[in-house]
Amino acid sequence: MSLWSRISNAVHGDRLNREIEEELQSHIEEAIASGRDPEEARRTFGSIMRQREASHTIRVAGWLESLIADTKFGWRQLCRNKITSVAAVLSLALGIGSCVAAFRLIDALLWRPLPISGASQLYVLSSKMIGFDGKPMESNYWATPEFNLMRDAVKDQADLIAISGADRTDITWTTDDEMEKAHVAYVSGNMFPLFGLQPALGRLLAPADDRVVGAGPYAVLSWDCWNHRFGRDPHVLGSSLHIGDQTFEIIGVGPRDFTGTEKGTVTDIFLPLSMNRFATLDRISWHHIFLMLKPGVNRSTALEPLRQHLAAVSRAFLLDCSACFRGAPKAAIERFLDQKLVFYPAGAGISELQKDYRRSLGILGLLAALVLLIACVNVANMMTAQATARSQEMALRISIGAGRRRLVQLILCQSALLAIFASVLGALFAAWAAPFVLSLINPPDNPARLALPADGRVLLFGFGLTTFVVLLLGLLPALRASAVRPVAALKGGENRNSPRRLMRGAIALQVAFCFLVLFLSSLFVASFQRLQNRPLGFSTDRLLLLDSVAGKGQLPVVWDQTAEALRAVPGVNSVAIARWPLLGRIRINSDISINGAPPSRTPAFFMIVSPGWLSTMKIPLVSGHDFRPQDTSPGAAIVNESFAKAFFPGQDPIGRTFTRGANQPLNRIVGVTPDVPDHDLREPNLAVFYIPFAEIDSKSAPKAVDWATFTIHTNAENPLALANTLRQLIAQRHNGLRVSNITTQLDLVRDQTIRERLIAMLATFFGAVALLLAGIGLYAVLNYSVLQRRREIGIRMAIGSTRAGIVRIVTLDVFLMIAVGAVAGVALGFGAARYVQSLLYQAKASDADMLALPACAILITALVATLPAVLRALRTNPTEILRAE
């Protein structure tokens, strides 16, 4: 109460003074009324002013009052230099906003715990081994029978939870026939109870729903799905949804903020693990295993024994698994068995997105921080200049008794004002920028989704950052100003070199940061361009891809008939079928064995394509011919040049045979194609073979195909224009085929470079901002230095210094500083480049143009920025200056 009244009195200082005066007047009136002589009554009171001062100080919080006064003074200072202040606030806002936006993304994706109970007790199981290519690899996918064994083995100390990836799946809701995509995750029945989650509606999956394979046809919707798909209609309970030939009953809706354990993807539907057809298969590793310690189990002592126990169970399972190593050579089996089980904390969830973007977001944060530092240096320079200009005022304040603490407070107030304005603007910027950048991650048809709440974590970070900025901005000028020696300053003979020395150091710092930003930017831009311009070897022009499904499957002949029908549509140039497209998400490999030998060390990847697919994709044949309509698989095969080189070195592969694994039917090579990237643009080309779309089983009967992609070359510039017509045409044939996804080959290629495009774009943005800020900083420092040295320049001119000499003394030390900064920047750049190397494609830090580009940019900026100051120096009129002195 008392503190509050003092604070309130400090804020309303005038009102307080009026009140005190009123009370004193009332006192004098009483005195006169009781018969005292008016003059004497007034005199005994002494000076009203003095009374008021003495009373005032008792009734206010002095520190607050001075703070308010300083803030007002700081505000006036900022108003005096409006343009500089606005520029300072804007540049700081951009820096702070970028940092906060980067923090929000990094925090949301990597750090923020899942909204579940016991997130800190949650681990994910992963297995380290040497891959088939001899390189170390890590997998965190497991088979369900293995999971069941492991869960039972450790059930006293820990709970194991199985959760599959939230895959985009074709589903149909009861009410309409249209197929939709939804993210579906299969989870073990113990997930919801162990995570301590409560339903928003109905009930959640329980262990009983997951006990018997195929006996729990129940689905739980996420709150998000219930909200956006059903408008929170409670009648959704009891309705059904269909996936393939399975039907599930919707029994409940999950809690509002739980979107699954896969950060970056919002799970729409949770299904029991045992309802997946892989749940009984020993060989298929398809879901993650999470481990949650039981309450009361000591984390530091329990984890290692648990790990060893689980590793032993896993190894025993693999040894038992008769189907796991059919036909594999002994060495390969041993290598495979040599696995190391590891636990990773998974309280923040796990996802591919985390893996893919951890470094990218780190770089984004680094670039944002560097831009903020550059902006801070600029503003600190500005304040140092202003403080120097005010050194006489400071000296006066000190000599009339202001404490040095008060002077520091004065300047910190000003920097706090700048930082607070900048934070508010920066918060607005971050509120826009974080979701914007998030929307650029992942293809547009399946965007990354993250909760980006502006909660305590973000506020705390923003507050910390603002405090840091205030100190960075204000501390140096404040200490400098308070170190003013009054006598020297008032005599006007203070050493004016020291602030310039400080500011020159700042230039070197700025140039170093700027160089680092530009260097990284040019690496990312070059990397993106090289990736984008990588020769594909196939055409992406006017190619429409219709991913189609056929329920339980249709014979290849039905697919062929449908393709034939599509060919008849006007505007369609050619139609072919591939089981999956080039550069899509699917890739499958196969063992290769030549002349009955054991399978090769490295398997080859393959594509299943119809006759005419190669010509539709404009992939030429080096030799041999395309598949013919009667070709089947196994039977005929086409291989790429890498395949030929790897398996038939120095021979003509046409007419030769290979089998897919030991004791499999022969495939005869009928053609050879050039290499094309089949899955990942960043990878070198690997051995790939093509087999005919018409697959037959061991009894030569055709196999049904349940999904494939129609590859359609259209006449129209935009292949998507035909998409709806073709989709309806396929549906109207009523042969069970339905289009589940529409895309173009061009989009698939573009999707390959999303991350590189995003980093290159942001790096370019930050590079431009850094360059602009550094230019402004350079201009300001040089301009200030010329103003300060007016007298010296005038004297030099008067005694006959040449123009070149003047230019030299004005710019020499600045360019020296730029050189020092650039060298430091190169050193920083090489350090940082090691960290980002894994993000780069064919761009190296040691490339000459990666260094030349930033160097040129900085040099040109420096020339432009110094020009006005040099001209001002040259225009100095010696007589005028000397007369003024």
Place this chain on the structure above:
Amino acid sequence: MAKTDSLQGSLDLLVLKILSRRPRLHGYAIMAAIANTSGEVLRAEEGSLYPALYRMEEAGWIRAEWIKKDTGRRARIYELTAAGKKQLGAEESRWLSVSLAINRVLREA
């Protein structure tokens, strides 16, 4: 006898005591009461009275309130708080022990 302002720290005690007997006095009335009850011996100067009042108000011993006087002017009146009553007890016992001690010194020296 000379009117003295050397109340030397006992001003607080006097103000508290007077307010405990006669609540809701304004500054002049407190000053007058000190003068009257002490037989015009003790006198609180305005220059020390008001700062003391504000200090005690900030310390929470007394509470102030504006009232309208008959003349139409506002006056600020004071009264004791619970904390002030406690403080008065402490000040009184301190005063007693000090004055006892002083008396003893005067007798025996």
